[in-house]
Amino acid sequence: MTVALFLEQILNGLQLGVMLFLMAAGLTLIFGVMGLINLAHGSLFMVGGFVCAAVAAWTGSFWIGLIASLAAAAALGALVEITVIRRLYDRDHLDQVLATFALVLMFSEGVRFVFGSFPLYLDPPAFLSGPVTLPGGLPYPAYRLAIIIAGLAVAAGLGLLISRTRLGMQIRAGEADREMIAALGVDIRFLYTVVFALGAALAGFAGALIGAIQSVQIGMGEPVLILAFVVIVIGGIGSIRGALVAALIVGLVDTLGRFLLPTLLANVMEASAARGVGSALASMLIYLLMAVVLVFKPKGLFPANA
Amino acid sequence: MKKTVLSLATAASLLAGVSFAAAEPVKVGMITTLSGGGASLGIDVRDGFELALKQSGRTDIELIVEDDAQKPDLAVQLADKLIQSDKVDIMTGIIWSNLAMAVVPGAVAQGKIYLSPNAGPSALAGAGCNENYFNVAWQNDNLHEGMGAYATTAGFKKSFILAPNYPAGKDALTGFKRFFKGEVVKEIYTQLGQTDYAAEIAEIRASGADSVFFFLPGGMGIAFMKQYAGAGVEVPLLGPAFSFDQNILQAVGDAALGVKNTSQWSKDIDNETNKAFVESYQAAYGRLPSLYSSQGFDTANLLISAMDAASISDKDAFRAALKAANFKSTRGDFKFGANNHPIQDIYVREVVKEGDVFTNKLIGVALEDHADAYAADCKM
Numbered sequence: 001m002t003v004a005l006f007l008e009q010i011l012n013g014l015q016l017g018v019m020l021f022l023m024a025a026g027l028t029l030i031f032g033v034m035g036l037i038n039l040a041h042g043s044l045f046m047v048g049g050f051v052c053a054a055v056a057a058w059t060g061s062f063w064i065g066l067i068a069s070l071a072a073a074a075a076l077g078a079l080v081e082i083t084v085i086r087r088l089y090d091r092d093h094l095d096q097v098l099a100t101f102a103l104v105l106m107f108s109e110g111v112r113f114v115f116g117s118f119p120l121y122l123d124p125p126a127f128l129s130g131p132v133t134l135p136g137g138l139p140y141p142a143y144r145l146a147i148i149i150a151g152l153a154v155a156a157g158l159g160l161l162i163s164r165t166r167l168g169m170q171i172r173a174g175e176a177d178r179e180m181i182a183a184l185g186v187d188i189r190f191l192y193t194v195v196f197a198l199g200a201a202l203a204g205f206a207g208a209l210i211g212a213i214q215s216v217q218i219g220m221g222e223p224v225l226i227l228a229f230v231v232i233v234i235g236g237i238g239s240i241r242g243a244l245v246a247a248l249i250v251g252l253v254d255t256l257g258r259f260l261l262p263t264l265l266a267n268v269m270e271a272s273a274a275r276g277v278g279s280a281l282a283s284m285l286i287y288l289l290m291a292v293v294l295v296f297k298p299k300g301l302f303p304a305n306a
Numbered sequence: 307m308k309k310t311v312l313s314l315a316t317a318a319s320l321l322a323g324v325s326f327a328a329a330e331p332v333k334v335g336m337i338t339t340l341s342g343g344g345a346s347l348g349i350d351v352r353d354g355f356e357l358a359l360k361q362s363g364r365t366d367i368e369l370i371v372e373d374d375a376q377k378p379d380l381a382v383q384l385a386d387k388l389i390q391s392d393k394v395d396i397m398t399g400i401i402w403s404n405l406a407m408a409v410v411p412g413a414v415a416q417g418k419i420y421l422s423p424n425a426g427p428s429a430l431a432g433a434g435c436n437e438n439y440f441n442v443a444w445q446n447d448n449l450h451e452g453m454g455a456y457a458t459t460a461g462f463k464k465s466f467i468l469a470p471n472y473p474a475g476k477d478a479l480t481g482f483k484r485f486f487k488g489e490v491v492k493e494i495y496t497q498l499g500q501t502d503y504a505a506e507i508a509e510i511r512a513s514g515a516d517s518v519f520f521f522l523p524g525g526m527g528i529a530f531m532k533q534y535a536g537a538g539v540e541v542p543l544l545g546p547a548f549s550f551d552q553n554i555l556q557a558v559g560d561a562a563l564g565v566k567n568t569s570q571w572s573k574d575i576d577n578e579t580n581k582a583f584v585e586s587y588q589a590a591y592g593r594l595p596s597l598y599s600s601q602g603f604d605t606a607n608l609l610i611s612a613m614d615a616a617s618i619s620d621k622d623a624f625r626a627a628l629k630a631a632n633f634k635s636t637r638g639d640f641k642f643g644a645n646n647h648p649i650q651d652i653y654v655r656e657v658v659k660e661g662d663v664f665t666n667k668l669i670g671v672a673l674e675d676h677a678d679a680y681a682a683d684c685k686m
Contacts, residue, residue, distance in 0.1 A: 005512040012504035109341070117345040119528055119557035124536065131538030139511075141536040144504065213533050214501045215525035215557060219342055223499055259505045262494075272493075279471050279495045 004138050009259050010252065015144045017251025018151025022206035023228035024235070024243040025158060026199025032238025033174045033195050036085060037093050039100040041203050041228070042221025043107035048073045048204025049211030049220060050115050053122035062125040066208050073204020074197045081196035086189070108218050119217040122208075147209055154202070155244050162240055171195060175238055227254075230286055234293050236300030245301060250286050257285040331366040332618050334609070335388035336399035337381050337409065340373035344524055346553045347401045347598050348373075351423045353591055354602025355398070361586065362610050370394065376401075378408040385409045389416060395618050396421060398605055401598075403427040403446060403474050414438035419625070423605040424598060426647065428477055432680030435645040440628055442605045444570055445647045445678035446474055447481030449546035450521060452568035452652030452672035454485030457517055457544055460566075463488040466515035466541070468506060470522065471495035478521035478546070484679065491515045496522070503530045507537045515541055523548040528557045535561035542566070547666070550657055552596035555664035562657045562664060570648070571600040571637050572655050572668045579634040594665060600636045607633040639675075645684035649677045 027041050048069040056065030084103065088096045123129065124143040131139040162168040170191055173181040182188040207221065214220065231250050235242030262278030269277070293301065336355065339348035352371055359367055370392055374381040381400065388394045397413050398421040400406045406425035413420050414436040426445040430436070457465060467482060467490055469475035479493060491513050494506055507530075510518055518541050522530050527549035534543065547569030555562055573584050573594060583603055587595040595603075611633035616623035631641050643649045652673040655666035 008508040118553045121557045215528035217525045283497045
């Protein structure tokens with residue numbers, strides 16, 4: 001194993017981490033402010049990927065596709081909030097899970113109805129499609145580097161939005177005590193719609209970014225959604241900062257675990273057994289991490305209402 | 307979803323009181339994947355099957371199609387329904403090996419004839435073979451064995467191999483290693499459904515291999531190939547046709563150009579049946595057929611050929627007629643081995659671009675008249 005390979009894997013872990021952050025940020029905001037478990041968040045990720053692919057194919061520009069996916073996911077998020085989600089705030093979590101799971105099925109079949117059953121084609125813009133050489137002579141895919149930068153920029157922007165703006169203040173107040181800010185004259189229904197649309201836009205943005213290096217297909221959001229739930233549990237539900245830290249930790253642990261565990265185990269057991277056990281353990285690693293974090297910090301690393 | 311294919315001609319002929327030869331009507335139950343991420347495979351098999359029925363002009367085949375959503379438990383329920391309430395004579399359609407293992411042993415034990423248009427798990431080819439089970443596609447290992455043989459003749463010495471950590475993935479790497487004479491520098495099992503391969507690609511770059519063999523069907527393959535191209539690793543890719551079927555290629559784009567893959571079928575195999583099949587499929591559905599389409603088409607034609615030779619009520623004669631495989635396959639020569647699995651040529655194809663469409667072109671034969679490695683264990 002070389003230093004270059006190790007560095008490359010760290011970058012890969014960071015990239016997975018910021019992508020998870022984009023998903024987890026919306027999820028944790030929605031849970032923190034509205035107390036809603038939204039299983040359909042993965043569907044918004046999928047819609048983002050599909051809209052970006054379709055618009056990019058139609059216009060020939062990835063960037064127009066990216067903007068369209070943001071707009072489409074935000075609009076869809078607002079629509080879903082007004083028509084369905086709004087009725088769920090006062091219900092218990094089981095009802096929310098059932099209703100949003102129904103949304104998952106409807107979105108999947110709806111996307112199939114509109115775009116067909118076959119995976120769509122979406123490529124990164126030409127100037128990001130190859131590798132770049134990092135200082136030290138390490139070749140790394142330019143597009144993954146762009147995802148890391150875009151993700152960190154979104155994280156910074158979101159941090160500013162929450163801590164410095166009026167909307168952010170209302171969001172924080174909504175997390176702390178929603179009856180009180182309603183009593184103070186803030187239009188809480190409108191605030192909920194805005195937060196939901198913001199979360200949806202982030203998911204759609206992530207879907208479009210990831211669609212260019214993965215497969216734009218029905219159900220692409222669910223595996224990411226599961227990881228995003230792990231992230232918000234580790235980070236502390238409702239906390240943006242927690243989501244960022246936890247997303248980076250999960251990204252790094254998952255990537256480095258897949259890469260290092262089989263190699264490490266090969267020192268203590270026979271090679272083919274090490275491969276089997278190593279890859280099985282690697283896929284469990286983040287759940288083990290979650291369990292350990294919850295033992296020591298039952299409310300996650302950065303509890304929102306501490 | 308329930309769909310009954312009965313041509314208008316049937317109605318007309320029934321009304322006119324004309325009856326065709328002695329043929330008894332045959333009820334066919336198809337369980338396949340029509341929703342979820344794996345839907346494109348099932349849709350192609352169904353479309354190929356229906357096209358063959360339509361072209362035959364047969365009026366004595368009733369087809370019932372059910373969607374298993376790629377879920378084994380659902381497939382078992384549907385099989386019970388087809389057998390007990392629809393009383394089908396023949397079953398077919400399953401795409402995934404884990405679903406086939408859940409449904410096929412039970413169905414054939416109840417005396418139903420099962421024609422597999424895709425899945426070919428080793429358990430059903432060896433000791434678990436059955437006189438009622440016919441595989442019209444391949445045994446799971448076959449295409450990987452073909453690629454092992456091709457990699458050896460093409461002069462590759464050091465191969466990096468990877469597949470998902472599930473039974474068919476293990477069969478794939480076993481099949482490749484059975485025929486690859488070079489060194490395997492590293493063997494990786496990825497998670498089933500994994501979408502990010504950055505860690506594996508970094509290892510490939512550092513491994514010093516001269517070739518990469520991968521079996522990642524569906525979306526996994528799309529993700530892997532796009533990320534591989536983006537990483538700028540120059541090591542040539544090799545794989546079975548499942549990672550390069552007609553529908554996947556359009557989603558991968560330029561990243562797949564020039565990649566070699568092995569298949570039992572290609573759209574440019576030179577025979578009349580295949581030419582007519584490709585043309586009529588395009589005319590009917592507005593897209594090129596995939597290997598899955600050809601498998602559905604061949605399965606239906608096999609069934610029709612057996613119905614011409616024997617009546618479904620005489621099970622022994624009907625099985626013998628199926629085993630004779632007296633139909634014109636899109637693959638050219640086709641026959642069954644002792645375990646009811648195909649003996650056929652495995653071809654090597656290369657991904658090319660024709661106009662705006664990515665597709666495969668034949669470049670050679672990897673293994674001729676290839677049978678599977680499990681036939682000897684089959685005591686039938």
